[in-house]
Amino acid sequence: MRTNWAKVYWLFGLAVAALVLGGCASSGVKNPSGVAVTEMRPDERGFVAGTGVESQDLVAVTDKMARSILAIPEIANAATPPVVVLYPVQNNTRFPINKDIFLTRIRTELNTKARGKVSFLSRGAGAQTDPLLSALERERELKAAGQVTSDADKDKPGVSQFKGADYYLTGKLEGLSGRTSQGLSDYILYSFQLVDVRTTGIVWEDKAEIKKQGLEDAAYR
Amino acid sequence: MPCSSAGVGPRALWLLVSALGAGALLGGCATSPPAKAWARTGDPLADGLAAIANEPARDRVLWQYRTAAVAMRRGQFAQAKALLDDALLTLGGISAGDKSARQARSYFHREAKKAFRGEPYERVMAYYYRGILYWIDGEPDNARACFRSAQLQDSDAENKQYASDYLLLDYLEALATAKLGGDPTDALKRAQALAKLPQPPALDAGANVLVFVEYGNGPTKYATGEYHEQLRFRPGVSVHQSAVLKAGDQTVELAPSDDLNFQATTRGGRVMDHILGNKAVFKSATDSVGDAALVSGAILAGDHDTRDVGLGLAAAGLLSKIVSAATTPAADVRCWDNLPQYLSFAALRLPVGAYPATVEFRGQGGSPIANLTKSFTINVTSATADTVVFVSDKNQ
Numbered sequence: 001m002r003t004n005w006a007k008v009y010w011l012f013g014l015a016v017a018a019l020v021l022g023g024c025a026s027s028g029v030k031n032p033s034g035v036a037v038t039e040m041r042p043d044e045r046g047f048v049a050g051t052g053v054e055s056q057d058l059v060a061v062t063d064k065m066a067r068s069i070l071a072i073p074e075i076a077n078a079a080t081p082p083v084v085v086l087y088p089v090q091n092n093t094r095f096p097i098n099k100d101i102f103l104t105r106i107r108t109e110l111n112t113k114a115r116g117k118v119s120f121l122s123r124g125a126g127a128q129t130d131p132l133l134s135a136l137e138r139e140r141e142l143k144a145a146g147q148v149t150s151d152a153d154k155d156k157p158g159v160s161q162f163k164g165a166d167y168y169l170t171g172k173l174e175g176l177s178g179r180t181s182q183g184l185s186d187y188i189l190y191s192f193q194l195v196d197v198r199t200t201g202i203v204w205e206d207k208a209e210i211k212k213q214g215l216e217d218a219a220y221r
Numbered sequence: 222m223p224c225s226s227a228g229v230g231p232r233a234l235w236l237l238v239s240a241l242g243a244g245a246l247l248g249g250c251a252t253s254p255p256a257k258a259w260a261r262t263g264d265p266l267a268d269g270l271a272a273i274a275n276e277p278a279r280d281r282v283l284w285q286y287r288t289a290a291v292a293m294r295r296g297q298f299a300q301a302k303a304l305l306d307d308a309l310l311t312l313g314g315i316s317a318g319d320k321s322a323r324q325a326r327s328y329f330h331r332e333a334k335k336a337f338r339g340e341p342y343e344r345v346m347a348y349y350y351r352g353i354l355y356w357i358d359g360e361p362d363n364a365r366a367c368f369r370s371a372q373l374q375d376s377d378a379e380n381k382q383y384a385s386d387y388l389l390l391d392y393l394e395a396l397a398t399a400k401l402g403g404d405p406t407d408a409l410k411r412a413q414a415l416a417k418l419p420q421p422p423a424l425d426a427g428a429n430v431l432v433f434v435e436y437g438n439g440p441t442k443y444a445t446g447e448y449h450e451q452l453r454f455r456p457g458v459s460v461h462q463s464a465v466l467k468a469g470d471q472t473v474e475l476a477p478s479d480d481l482n483f484q485a486t487t488r489g490g491r492v493m494d495h496i497l498g499n500k501a502v503f504k505s506a507t508d509s510v511g512d513a514a515l516v517s518g519a520i521l522a523g524d525h526d527t528r529d530v531g532l533g534l535a536a537a538g539l540l541s542k543i544v545s546a547a548t549t550p551a552a553d554v555r556c557w558d559n560l561p562q563y564l565s566f567a568a569l570r571l572p573v574g575a576y577p578a579t580v581e582f583r584g585q586g587g588s589p590i591a592n593l594t595k596s597f598t599i600n601v602t603s604a605t606a607d608t609v610v611f612v613s614d615k616n617q
Contacts, residue, residue, distance in 0.1 A: 036317045092362070218493060
């Protein structure tokens with residue numbers, strides 16, 4: 001019987017090709033391609049580059065905070081626009097951030113959406129480690145020394161000191177991070193406060209939480 | 222009935238051509254565009270910047286690491302900051318879906334094809350240097366963030382005993398937390414638990430002069446195994462074993478807090494090592510199959526009745542040999558080659574003023590190493606704001 005060598009060659013060639021192309025050096029490795037980062041916030045999902053603070057987080061968090069601030073009676077029902085000083089947020093996460101960017105966006109949101117309801121003052125943060133309380137004390141001293149205005153002399157004619165603040169707006173970023181062979185996880189709690197300068201009472205506080213997870217490509221594990 | 226010789230030739234030829242074509246195709250996959258030509262000047266900073274601009278994109282982060290270290294040692298902190306910020310953008314992202322990483326896992330591309338990020342000890346150092354730079358800029362909270370990220374880079378060691386075991390990173394996290402008015406207890410306890418002898422100095426939140434010191438030569442990488450598929454670390458050799466800081470009337474012993482040789486060699490196996498092992502097995506198997514097929518084919522081709530089979534088998538053997546040759550299990554040995562071996566730190570209280578200072582490096586037995594003492598001036602401009610000094614035995 002005559003052997004059909006052409007068929008044999010083809011089958012052999014296909015077998016070799018299947019071995020070469022179908023074989024994978026990553027066999028036995030779980031998720032060799034990694035798992036794309038997934039934003040865990042329920043109202044928005046998307047692919048992101050990392051598990052840290054990103055622009056979409058900034059937008060979502062500051063939008064929520066601005067809306068929340070506008071709803072409180074101290075702002076919504078104030079006879080005269082309260083004066084607010086922005087105090088840099090504290091970063092207690094593992095991600096280095098531009099600390100001013102959150103408050104800058106909240107301020108611009110408030111100025112855009114509620115023009116005239118709140119007025120903002122420019123104040124330096126002072127020393128690098130100056131905690132909020134020191135800043136509040138300084139504000140009170142400035143008022144007491146007459147170097148800035150207080151409620152008592154708001155309407156006096158000819159007063160030309162710097163304006164005094166009614167509230168300090170500040171915030172804090174707290175983080176919880178974990179890394180195992182299953183991937184990398186980062187949770188960040190964004191909390192913001194409006195603090196009454198006279199009483200140091202917290203008149204408003206709100207938070208936002210974002211959790212992200214991802215898994216590196218096996219080539220980096 | 223045997224095949225006629227007229228019919229054998231074209232089939233065997235076709236198989237040989239196919240084999241050679243496949244070989245060329247597979248071999249071609251492993252090649253990559255050459256780096257653009259650029260002239261070395263001998264100045265590591267200028268050369269590093271030129272390499273970043275001209276070397277393949279996959280080596281960009283590697284050159285940024287190296288060049289940032291040079292800039293740090295020259296006191297060109299703005300330059301170092303820019304380089305590290307760009308490198309950390311890559312490092313901070315999740316690599317899932319990275320095309321170069323996918324290629325690096327394939328049989329026919331080298332691991333070095335992937336965009337360089339470095340092994341954990343290298344990634345740790347990128348964050349560590351950036352943390353120092355943040356502290357220089359008066360941002361201890363961002364510095365702390367970098368130290369935390371650095372520690373996290375070291376958290377996936379095979380043996381959990383060696384996970385996140387940089388003493389200095391926990392200590393600096395504690396110090397920054399204390400300075401920011403927080404509770405440093407947890408981080409300080411972790412640092413103390415990690416300490417071999419001696420224990421880290423007591424935490425002084427009132428210290429206003431922070432001195433970061435590094436010395437010695439860090440580890441390098443090499444590959445071993447039949448196909449160089451096993452990544453290994455060669456410890457750096459350092460004559461320096463300790464250092465002493467003298468500033469004003471204060472003298473501080475700068476014992477090593479962390480040893481990068483230890484860190485590099487205690488990480489354990491990587492997932493990628495498993496993939497490279499698979500590549501090596503595949504390379505070896507296809508090579509053996511090729512040998513067997515070639516020998517068998519040659520024997521069979523000698524007989525007129527089995528000549529067709531023999532030639533076909535030989536062609537398949539050749540193809541298998543070509544596939545084997547194109548398989549690249551070699552481990553990636555690109556490394557951040559100008560790292561120090563030892564990291565050390567001191568915190569002092571100094572009133573406002575200018576203070577002549579020295580860091581004296583000492584060898585085995587505590588004797589000073591000639592011509593290696595670094596002299597500088599510490600300018601303290603505030604009793605409350607931190608003055609940060611970075612000293613390397615490689616300072617230029």
